[in-house]
Amino acid sequence: AEILVLPGDGIGPEVTAAAVQVLRAVAQRYGHTFAFTQGLIGGAAIDATGDALPAQTLAAARGADAVLLGAVGGPKWSDPGARVRPEQGLLAIRKALGLYANLRPVRPHAAALGASPIKPHLLQGVDLMVVRELTGGIYFGEKRREADLARDVCTYSVAEVERVVRRAGALARARSGRLTSVDKANVLETSRLWREVATRVVRDEFPDVRLEHQLVDSMAMHLIARPREYDVIVTENMFGDILTDEASMLAGSLGLLPSASLGEGTVGLYEPIHGSAPDIAGRGIANPYATILSAALLLRHSLRLEDEARCVETAVSQALDAGALTADLAHDRPPLGTTAAAHAVL
Amino acid sequence: AEILVLPGDGIGPEVTAAAVQVLRAVAQRYGHTFAFTQGLIGGAAIDATGDALPAQTLAAARGADAVLLGAVGGPKWSDPGARVRPEQGLLAIRKALGLYANLRPVRPHAAALGASPIKPHLLQGVDLMVVRELTGGIYFGEKRREADLARDVCTYSVAEVERVVRRAGALARARSGRLTSVDKANVLETSRLWREVATRVVRDEFPDVRLEHQLVDSMAMHLIARPREYDVIVTENMFGDILTDEASMLAGSLGLLPSASLGEGTVGLYEPIHGSAPDIAGRGIANPYATILSAALLLRHSLRLEDEARCVETAVSQALDAGALTADLAHDRPPLGTTAAAHAVL
Ligand SMILES: CC(C)[C@H](C(=O)O)[C@@H](O)C(=O)O
Ligand SMILES: CC(C)[C@H](C(=O)O)[C@@H](O)C(=O)O
Numbered sequence: 001a002e003i004l005v006l007p008g009d010g011i012g013p014e015v016t017a018a019a020v021q022v023l024r025a026v027a028q029r030y031g032h033t034f035a036f037t038q039g040l041i042g043g044a045a046i047d048a049t050g051d052a053l054p055a056q057t058l059a060a061a062r063g064a065d066a067v068l069l070g071a072v073g074g075p076k077w078s079d080p081g082a083r084v085r086p087e088q089g090l091l092a093i094r095k096a097l098g099l100y101a102n103l104r105p106v107r108p109h110a111a112a113l114g115a116s117p118i119k120p121h122l123l124q125g126v127d128l129m130v131v132r133e134l135t136g137g138i139y140f141g142e143k144r145r146e147a148d149l150a151r152d153v154c155t156y157s158v159a160e161v162e163r164v165v166r167r168a169g170a171l172a173r174a175r176s177g178r179l180t181s182v183d184k185a186n187v188l189e190t191s192r193l194w195r196e197v198a199t200r201v202v203r204d205e206f207p208d209v210r211l212e213h214q215l216v217d218s219m220a221m222h223l224i225a226r227p228r229e230y231d232v233i234v235t236e237n238m239f240g241d242i243l244t245d246e247a248s249m250l251a252g253s254l255g256l257l258p259s260a261s262l263g264e265g266t267v268g269l270y271e272p273i274h275g276s277a278p279d280i281a282g283r284g285i286a287n288p289y290a291t292i293l294s295a296a297l298l299l300r301h302s303l304r305l306e307d308e309a310r311c312v313e314t315a316v317s318q319a320l321d322a323g324a325l326t327a328d329l330a331h332d333r334p335p336l337g338t339t340a341a342a343h344a345v346l
Numbered sequence: 347a348e349i350l351v352l353p354g355d356g357i358g359p360e361v362t363a364a365a366v367q368v369l370r371a372v373a374q375r376y377g378h379t380f381a382f383t384q385g386l387i388g389g390a391a392i393d394a395t396g397d398a399l400p401a402q403t404l405a406a407a408r409g410a411d412a413v414l415l416g417a418v419g420g421p422k423w424s425d426p427g428a429r430v431r432p433e434q435g436l437l438a439i440r441k442a443l444g445l446y447a448n449l450r451p452v453r454p455h456a457a458a459l460g461a462s463p464i465k466p467h468l469l470q471g472v473d474l475m476v477v478r479e480l481t482g483g484i485y486f487g488e489k490r491r492e493a494d495l496a497r498d499v500c501t502y503s504v505a506e507v508e509r510v511v512r513r514a515g516a517l518a519r520a521r522s523g524r525l526t527s528v529d530k531a532n533v534l535e536t537s538r539l540w541r542e543v544a545t546r547v548v549r550d551e552f553p554d555v556r557l558e559h560q561l562v563d564s565m566a567m568h569l570i571a572r573p574r575e576y577d578v579i580v581t582e583n584m585f586g587d588i589l590t591d592e593a594s595m596l597a598g599s600l601g602l603l604p605s606a607s608l609g610e611g612t613v614g615l616y617e618p619i620h621g622s623a624p625d626i627a628g629r630g631i632a633n634p635y636a637t638i639l640s641a642a643l644l645l646r647h648s649l650r651l652e653d654e655a656r657c658v659e660t661a662v663s664q665a666l667d668a669g670a671l672t673a674d675l676a677h678d679r680p681p682l683g684t685t686a687a688a689h690a691v692l
Pocket of ligand 2: 436
């Protein structure tokens with residue numbers, strides 16, 4: 001299998017290097033051949049080519065079986081007057097590859113409960129799968145500035161909602177049969193469309209799935225107050241961005257949460273949900289687990305290697321159990337660096 | 347002073363009745379004359395007049411010194427095909443009165459820590475003031491449905507951002523001198539405008555205030571992980587809606603959080619941030635504290651009666667200290683009803 005690695009900026013190179021090491025170990029142990037190539041994206045790509053997503057990177061992604069990405073962005077490229085921003089590379093690759101379903105599983109690990117701001121008894125048994133729509137909504141609508149006015153347009157089509165709700169419905173069916181759709185239907189027209197389509201798709205295609213609707217403001221509350229009561233959550237792009245960062249606090253650290261971005265084809269994009277953390281970049285202390293767990297999702301969803309995926313997930317769990325905690329997690333002991341944490345998994 | 351009371355739907359009539367009782371007691375004790383009139387809004391207004399904000403209600407509001415509102419909405423009026431929705435009444439009165447700054451203070455009370463999902467040691471000393479922009483953004487932009495597409499437009503003008511940031515800057519100056527502005531400037535044009543204007547207004551008019559920018563997704567995390575590190579938070583309409591519901595979990599219950607909606611004039615709108623809770627309506631068990639605390643904000647901001655406002659806030663604190671907990675707060679003892687809780691305050 002061909003795997004394109006896009007380290008990106010900040011801690012991106014460190015955490016993707018750790019995940020590649022783990023993938024190499026999987027290849028060796030199970031007798032697979034994984035070919036890794038590297039590409040540029042984000043600030044690193046802007047510096048080298050002037051473009052946040054060079055054509056060469058996109059072509060390589062289209063030809064690969066899967067893409068493993070670190071993170072993009074940093075103060076160096078955040079000038080308000082900047083012509084091009086690192087984040088545009090990330091948004092452009094999601095859109096160009098048609099990766100409309102962003103899966104963000106949240107399963108708090110016992111070893112990380114100390115790092116969570118949430119009371120531990122609320123976290124027992126929490127196992128969420130957030131499905132965030134990733135190529136529509138206000139992220140990709142028209143953006144304009146005129147004189148003293150700025151404008152962003154949010155649109156959703158029936159087809160855009162259908163396909164992501166279908167993906168979430170299938171996940172709900174394979175899990176507990178419960179699906180929560182999040183919108184702001186008391187205010188937004190796009191949310192009213194979202195709610196109608198979600199209701200119809202689940203009724204017609206997933207009669208065995210129990211669908212509940214939640215307003216995004218209530219969900220922001222319930223997510224931390226009663227996280228055990230939810231299983232699969234499906235929502236639009238911006239709400240998903242906010243709710244998944246919030247949900248990461250259930251897991252104790254953003255440094256533990258992987259994601260898979262999927263479309264109709266087989267090529268998927270796998271990235272930690274954390275950012276490029278420029279403040280700790282290059283110091284060898286970044287938590288590599290989210291990226292390693294993203295590599296596990298890559299094995300599962302793009303390469304269809306379920307056993308191998310579980311093996312990586314179990315190895316991360318055992319490393320955490322054994323106390324292999326990085327600085328974001330270790331509150332009462334000396335933390336491990338990136339390489340040491342990767343070694344604990346290996 | 348003339349106070350217009352808009353009970354609205356669900357538990358609205360119960361909680362506003364409790365708050366009016368407290369205001370009457372304040373008038374008596376301090377020798378003020380408060381004249382109360384009642385008006386219709388939301389579902390109750392739809393039932394009586396077909397309109398969620400009857401002209402008569404709006405005229406009464408314009409003539410009053412302050413408006414005390416319960417809550418609007420309920421399943422009875424939530425039919426997806428409904429021509430008019432209760433929430434429209436609320437949005438329309440906010441807009442018509444020009445109430446662009448929604449102040450939502452969050453100060454966890456010791457007696458409510460048990461009800462919060464957050465670890466108690468993180469809540470010690472938390473004292474937030476969220477200033478939510480209330481008459482702009484995607485709430486009030488064009489909304490359209492065409493064939494299989496829905497569309498919501500978000501706009502912000504320089505003047506809209508300036509006035510709400512000014513209000514937040516003044517609050518920050520009177521408090522700790524720290525202000526956090528929340529946006530999604532790495533994706534939205536309206537957020538880039540927001541950030542530019544906030545930066546300029548604080549630099550030019552509040553040089554003594556320390557301004558920090560946060561992306562909304564990070565803020566959703568930090569708000570629960572490090573709530574003590576924030577003081578005044580200013581943000582746009584939709585982000586403010588989501589973040590304040592989330593922040594209510596710091597206080598243990600939505601039932602404790604008041605709000606004040608202010609414009610350039612003196613007439614302000616005061617309402618609890620919770621909804622109409624149709625499931626418990628009419629049972630006499632709703633928590634009246636958020637509405638009573640909203641009445642305290644009314645005394646402070648519209649009537650300029652600071653001592654009286656503090657007196658009410660202290661009375662609520664002492665009632666909580668004395669264990670006067672309603673069902674949403676009482677986890678290990680029999681809960682008090684709405685009237686009993688109001689009596690504890692009186
Ligand atoms: C970097 C940014 C554009 C991105 C997003 O908002 O989608 C990030 O926050 C994420 O969640 O992947
Ligand atoms: C009822 C609804 C329209 C309203 C809002 O979104 O503003 C409510 O959630 C609030 O926060 O006051």
